[in-house]
Amino acid sequence: MRQEKIVEDKIDKGITAPIGYKAAGIHCGIKKLKKDIALILSDYPATAAAVFTLNKVQAAPVLVSKEHLQTNGKFRAIIINSGNANACTGERGYDDAKKMAEETAQVLGIKTDEVFVGSTGVIGEPLPMEKIINGINQISQLANEYGYLDAAEAIMTTDTFLKSFSSSFFIEGAKVSIGGIAKGSGMIHPNMATMLGFITTDAAIEQETFQLLLKKIVDKTFNRIIVDGDTSTNDMVIALANGTSGIKPLKPETESYKIFEEQFYQVLKKLALDIVRDGEGATKLVEITVEGASTEIDAVKAAKAVALSPLVKTAIHGEDANWGRIITAVGYSGIEFDPAKLEIIINDVPILTKNYVVALPIKEANQTLKSKNIHLLIKLNLNGGNATCWTCDFSEEYVKINGSYRS
Amino acid sequence: MRQEKIVEDKIDKGITAPIGYKAAGIHCGIKKLKKDIALILSDYPATAAAVFTLNKVQAAPVLVSKEHLQTNGKFRAIIINSGNANACTGERGYDDAKKMAEETAQVLGIKTDEVFVGSTGVIGEPLPMEKIINGINQISQLANEYGYLDAAEAIMTTDTFLKSFSSSFFIEGAKVSIGGIAKGSGMIHPNMATMLGFITTDAAIEQETFQLLLKKIVDKTFNRIIVDGDTSTNDMVIALANGTSGIKPLKPETESYKIFEEQFYQVLKKLALDIVRDGEGATKLVEITVEGASTEIDAVKAAKAVALSPLVKTAIHGEDANWGRIITAVGYSGIEFDPAKLEIIINDVPILTKNYVVALPIKEANQTLKSKNIHLLIKLNLNGGNATCWTCDFSEEYVKINGSYRS
Secondary structure (H helix, E strand, O other): OHHHHHHHHOOOOHHHOOOOEEEEEEOOOOOOOOOOEEEEEEEEEEEEEEEEOOOOOOOHHHHHHHHHHHHOOEEEEEEEEEEEOOOOOHHHHHHHHHHHHHHHHHHHOOOHHHEEEEEEEEOOOOOOHHHHHHHHHHHHHHOEOOOHHHHHHHOOOOOOOOEEEEEEEEEOOEEEEEEEEEEOOOOOOOOOOOOEEEEEEOOOEOHHHHHHHHHHHHHHOHHHEEOOOOOOOOOEEEEEEOOOOOOOOEOOOOHHHHHHHHHHHHHHHHHHHHHHHOOOOOOOEEEEEEEEEOOHHHHHHHHHHHHHOHHHHHHHHOOOOOHHHHHHHHHOOOOOOOHHHOEEEEOOEEEEEOOOEEOOOHHHHHHOOOOOEEEEEEEOOOOOEEEEEEEEOOOHHHHHHHHHOOO | OHHHHHHHHOOOOHHHOOOOEEEEEEOOOOOOOOOOEEEEEEEEEEEEEEEEOOOOOOOHHHHHHHHHHHHOOEEEEEEEEEEEOOOOOHHHHHHHHHHHHHHHHHHHOOOHHHEEEEEEEEOOOOOOHHHHHHHHHHHHHHOEOOOHHHHHHHOOOOOOOOEEEEEEEEEOOEEEEEEEEEEOOOOOOOOOOOOEEEEEEOOOEOHHHHHHHHHHHHHHOHHHEEOOOOOOOOOEEEEEEOOOOOOOOEOOOOHHHHHHHHHHHHHHHHHHHHHHHOOOOOOOEEEEEEEEEOOHHHHHHHHHHHHHOHHHHHHHHOOOOOHHHHHHHHHOOOOOOOHHHOEEEEOOEEEEEOOOEEOOOHHHHHHOOOOOEEEEEEEOOOOOEEEEEEEEOOOHHHHHHHHHOOO
16 A cells, blocks of 8 residues: 555654655755755645734745735745845845745745745845746756655755754554755744744545634744844744544544644644754753642743843853842742742753742752753742743854854 | 031032931941941921832831831831842841931931931841841941931942932022932843942922832833842832931922922932942943833833843843844843834934834944944834833843852
C-alpha cells in the first residue's frame, strides 16, 4: 500500500511529514548566495488558519494573505521570500506581493486566492521582481516531499540554524502528522515579531475550529516568547490542514481533538523555543513561570515584564542571581501582588522565600545560573493564575549584531 | 547687606544656590571608600512637593517619606544614603528608614516628620544602621552652603559624573534661585526609575500649587527619559521651597508663576538629560520628537516606543539610519496613524518622506548619526499632538556593566 509506506517514512520530515505536502527552497538572487525563496504546496485544497502581526504597519504580503483568507478558506500554496520584507513599500509593494501570488498560482495551475504570501528581511526596499518571478517558476518545478529542510533554510534571515519539526501520532487508528518550519532571531516578541511560522497537517478540521485552535496555541507559544520586545511588520503563522490522513473532521471537546491539540501545541512550542534559542547573541534559554497570580492574565503580564527586562536578562547573562531585579520587574508589570509573599526559585533551588528571606548566599545562588537552560519560577502565592513564557539572556553580541547588521 | 551679598554668590551653587539651604555629603561606611550619605537642610520650614515611584514594590524610604508628606506639608531636611536601597527589607527596613528620619531630626533639633528619607543601591540587604547613625551625627555638623557638590556625589551609584545644576533669575525685582541634584544611570524610565532628584528653591509657593507644578514638570522631564525601560523601587523627586527670596507666594496663571515654571522646567530638564547622558554605556544623547499625532498622549506613546526599542537604540549606536526599525516601533506603540504619511528627519536632514520615499542614499543618511547629539524628528502629519522624550544609544558596554555589576 503506497500510502501506508509513505506514512512510515514521514517521521521527522518537517512540513512534508503530513501526507500530501511538497516543499522546496532555492536561491533566486535576492540575497547574494543563500537560499531566499521557499514554496509549500498541498496536493489537495487545505483548510487554512492564520494569525498576523498586530503592528499598525503591515507589510504588503500580510495584506495580501489576509485578503485571500477573507475570500477563501481553502489553500494550496504558500510562497515566501527572505532578504526583503516588502514592507513600507506602498502601492508598488502591494502589487508585487499580489504578483507573487498570481505567478505562483499560474505556474501551479491553481487560483491566486489559494496562495499565501510571506516575506522577511530589509524594510523599505522594493522587491527585485524579475528575480522573484524566475524563482517562482523554478521552485514550482522542484517542490517535493523531501524539500522540507530547503524550505526551512530559505526563510532564514539572521537565524543561525534552521527550525523544522514534526510529530506523528494516531487518532482513531489513523496516523496523523503535524509539521512546521519557522524563522525568528531578533525582534521576537509576543503578538508576532519578525517571525514566520508555517504549519502543515494531514488532519481534517473545519476552518472555524482550526482558526480558534491556531489562535489559542499561538497565544501560548509564539506569543509567549520574547527576545527584545520589538514587534514587526511581517509576522505571520499560517497553518494548513488537508485531511489526507483520512480521519473525520476534528470536533472540539472530543478525545481526538485533545490528542491533536496537545501535539499541535508541542510542534508550535518546539519551533517557538528554537526561535528563542536562536535569539540574537543568546547564550541561555530562560523559561519564566509565574504561579499563584490573581489571574492567568496577571501571570502573563508579570512573566513578560521579567522576560523583557534588560536588567534581568543581562544579570542572567552574567550569571548573577539578582532577585532584586526580578522583584522590581514584577513590581512595574502593573499587576496586584504582595511583595512579601513572593518566592523565587531558579532551577529548583529556592533563592528568595517569603518575607524577603534570602535562602542562600549569593555565590551559591549564582551557581543556579551556570546552566544553558534556566527555569525561573516566581510564586506570588495569591491565587491560581499561572503562566509560562520564554526568553533568552542579553549579551554584548546582541548589541554587536544589531548595531552593524541592517535588517 | 549680607543677604544681597549671598544672592550674588549663589549662582551655580546647585542646591545651595537658593538662600537658606545647606548641604553635605560624606563617607559613612556603606560603600568601601566613596561618599554614601547626603544631607540637604533648609534653615526655615520649606513647603514640600514630591513624586514617588509607581512600582508596586516600594522601598522603605519611599513609604516613610510618603507618610511624612501626608502628615506634614513643611520640611526641614532630606537625608539620603547610597550603596543600599533598603528595598525588599520588610518591617526591619521600614523601622530603619524611620530611624534615619528620627536620628536626623534629633541631631538637628527638628521634628521627625520634617525629614524626608531617600536610599539607592543594592536591593534586599539590611542597612548597616550603626554606620548610618554615626554618619547622620557627623554630617549634621558639616552641612554648609558649599556642600552642594559633596551631596551630589554622595547620592551616586553607577553614575559616572555628578549631576548638579542651578538657575537664578528675577521675579518682581527679587532674585530667586532654583537648584537641584540628581542621580540616575541604568534602570531609567518614565514614572521614576532608580532615580533620585532633589530640588531646592527660595521662592514662596503654596503646597498644592507646588505639588501640581512638580508633577507637571516631572512628567515632561524625568518621566520622558528612557535608558532601559526598567522602573525601580526607590525613585523619588522631592522639591523644597522655603520662601527666603522674599517674593509673594506664586499664583498660577500670573506672569511671575510663568517665569518660575520655565526656570523650574529648565533645571529639571538639565538634570534629566544629565541622567540620560550618563546612561550605562551610553555614547549618544538621543532626543526623540513626535509631531502631528492625533493627541499629545499618542505622541508620547510613539516617542517612548521608539526610545525603548533595543533595535532602534543599537542601530543608532551603530550609526545606521535604519528608518524601518523606527517606523516599526511607531507601528507597535498602539497609536493610530497612517504609515504612508510618516516622515523621519534626523538632525534636520530628511531621511524618509511621505509615501515611503527614501530621501537620500543610506550612506549619506548614516552620516546624520555621527554626532554625539541626535535629534530624531518623526512627523505623523495627522493632527496637533506633539511630544519629546530623551534616550541614549545601547552599547556593548551596557551589557557588560549590567552583567557584572550588582545593583
